[in-house]
Amino acid sequence: MSELLGVAVLGAGHMGADHVRRLDRVVSGARVAAVADPDADRAKEAAAGIDGVAVHTTAEAALDAPGVEAVLIASPGEAHEEALLAAFARGLPVLCEKPMVPDSAGALRVVEAEARGGRRLAQIGFMRRYDPEYRRLKSLLDGGRLGRPLMLHCVHRNVSSPPHFTSAMLVTSSVSHEIDAARWLLGQELTAVTVLRPRPSAGAPAGLIDPQFVLFETERGALVDVEIFVNCGFGYEVRCEAVCESGSARIGEAHTLLVTAAGAAREEVPQDYLVRFADAYDRQVQAWVDATRRGRVTGPGAWDGYAASVAAEAGVRSLETGTRTPVVLAPRPALYDPS
């Protein structure tokens, strides 16, 4: 491995361009070796000013570019399976943005391909596991001081959704974060999901079912509720309250800037995830680079990506049918046994 890990970034949109900047200027131990986007101008713009970077319009060409030793996938979810399998075929470690693969059959193919190779290569971009507030909550719950967790109440609000966003994506793209956070915080698999439709907001694009109210059940009887509202118009808000047998703990309310002026105090609310989770993305990518350089995967992996896809797909079915829907996972390959 070279002195600086050579990373190919696939997809140079909102997240991809931000990850290119992060790898180039924030994170230590890595460099951007290639950028690929079918939109050549976008790829060129993201790579501008970086020495020795190859710019391509296909993922395959970027993976085969000189000096590429690892891959960061930030293309749309539908392109992830092909990119992951191409990276595995070359033995390249990967950090893949969520959702790993939006449909569970494709996600299982990724798990099976990695398991066949006998070596963990993929980390999935569930960056909340690196957010300092989420980490404090996790340590508190693991420490057991509050007793067993009984419920998680989660709020996930976006100012607005991108034009391509569908009603299913509220679950597969947005709630995928709560699915992973709940599995990680509670150390339990989800077993069933029910998605309810509150009265639709007049602020949502026509036809989009927004907000939605999602209720997960877990294998040891905890309940997790999630308000997902992606066109709330007023702020990017992510909160989580854990209610345990002898206490509760809440995160997500400390991200405001309090400005006092002209006889009034005003709190500024972040408007998007790049602001709210800036620190988490930096920590996530640094941890991935460090682990990759040691030949390891230490973050959420392909099994976590698969489990999230299954729960989200069951959620979409529940949204369509209005009924409680079981979450059924395939047997977990030994490669993913906890170490």
Ligand SMILES: NC(=O)c1ccc[n+]([C@@H]2O[C@H](COP(=O)([O-])OP(=O)(O)OC[C@H]3O[C@@H](n4cnc5c(N)ncnc54)[C@H](O)[C@@H]3O)[C@@H](O)[C@H]2O)c1
């Ligand atoms: N972790 C987070 O909080 C977070 C936030 C936003 C987006 N995301 C995820 O990041 C990914 C990208 O989202 P985005 O908001 O940047 O989307 P985007 O639409 O802004 O960018 C996607 C880019 O990928 C390019 N692309 C399309 N097909 C490609 C392919 N086969 N190979 C390479 N590039 C391809 C597109 O031309 C576009 O430039 C998605 O999986 C999304 O869910 C994660």
Ligand SMILES: O[C@H]1[C@H](O)[C@@H](O)[C@H](O)[C@@H](O)[C@H]1O
């Ligand atoms: O892709 C984005 C991203 O994952 C954000 O973290 C989430 O808040 C949005 O709802 C989702 O659309």
